[in-house]
Amino acid sequence: MTVSPVDAASAKAEYEALVAQGITLDLTRGKPSAEQLDLSSEMLTLPGENFRAADGTDARNYGNLRGLPELREIFAGPLGVPAEQLVAAGNSSLALMHDSVANALLSPVPGATRRWVEEPRVAFLAPVPGYDRHFTVCERLGVELVPVPMTPHGPDMDTVERLVAEDASIKGIWCVPLYSNPTGIAYSDETVRRLAGMPTAAPDFRIMWDHAYAVHHLTDTPARVADILPLAAEAGHADRPLVFGSTSKITLAGGGVAFLGASTANLDWWLRRLEARTIGPDKLNQLRHARFLRSVDGVAEHMRRHRELIAPKFAAVQRVLAENFADTPGVSWSEPAGGYFITLTVPDGLASEVVRLAKAAGIALTPAGATHPYGKDPDDAIIRLAPTFPPLAQVERAIAAVAVCLRLALATSGR
Secondary structure (H helix, E strand, O other): OOOOHHHHHHHHHHHHHHHHOOOOEEEOOOOOOHHHHHOOHHHHHOOOOOOEOOOOOEOOOOOOOOOOHHHHHHHHHHHOOOHHHEEEOOOOHHHHHHHHHHHHHHOOOOOOOOOHHHOOOOEEEEEEOOOHHHHHHHHHHOOEEEEEEEEOOEEOHHHHHHHHHHOOOEEEEEEOOOOOOOOOOOOOHHHHHHHHHOOOOOOOOEEEEEOOOOOOEOOOOOOOOOOHHHHHHHOOOOOOEEEEEEOOOOOOOOOOOEEEEOOHHHHHHHHHHHOOOOOOOOHHHHHHHHHHHOOHHHHHHHHHHHHHHHHHHHHHHHHHHHHHHOOOOOOEEOOOOEOOOEEEEOOOOOHHHHHHHHHHOOEEEOOOOOOOHHHOOOOOOEEEEOOOOOOHHHHHHHHHHHHHHHHHHHHHHOO
16 A cells, blocks of 8 residues: 555644643553452452351361362363363462473473473474463473464464474473454364374373363354363373363452363372472362352353443444554454454554554553564564453543554555
């Protein structure tokens, strides 16, 4: 697209007027809003004086590394893991993911001949664009990240299958199978089956299955994803998946419950490691969750109330982008049916400039490159938008400001 000097001047004037407003807006992280957290305020009064779990045990005391059975029963279905293969832990699924990799480095996982730290090289596949905190886990623990492209159906499985078949130092892959962060896509059944059954050079290969948005739907027709555990067991790779989830964006983000689901062998390995770290999780918090959510239907109803709060914010972003860039070459955006993010794709080389312009105008965006390993997007084209946290009016104002920044970046680049 060729932009005339008049268009460039108009875009610059519009941007200067935006800067002059002195606004401060934030679309960086996918946090629930205060109104969403208020939906779970009742939990702060639970469990009251009745601190006995369903089996009669005293939730105030030590013990039960697996967590309360009644809460595991509630989340078994949404996470696609039998309750007996699910552990309920503390508030952070990211901590469980970090500890899984750290434990594998220090203690042989089922199927391994030695600790990962003894390997000359340990690498994980990183579907891109992807989740920056997954990448940070590997970066902090010295695990190399190998980017593989995402498709509308999940990771590019031809690339994945080729890499894992030929290289035994590739020990895992990060996956957000439903409403993937940040693209919002759902893995196809074929992708899940191929992940579960593919030959790998590493006998101790692990799929880090981060089911963060298992119940986070934005429509009346929620997407579904195949359950990885039974498919892997059927293919003869029962120990391959580690399934993670949490209530962080369901109840109280700073006071939720995280889950780990896996094969019996993986759980035995995990619990032996856990015995050296803790005498038991916060079962009072687990008990208040079980009593507040009550059942799978209770979770669904609670998430319907979340949807009422955040769906208009997603719609506002879609509307503003469509009004401004529907026919602009090189500009596109995801239209997720769930999850917490929208991916804005701009012409190559412009993402950093849009983020820079936004910052100067008082709008905080996730750094360009955050969706790729080591913060390096080779195309400099992806911007992750997180509309859930600010009030709706601020979301509308922020995305309108982003549109101004993008128009200026396009104009000054001659796109």
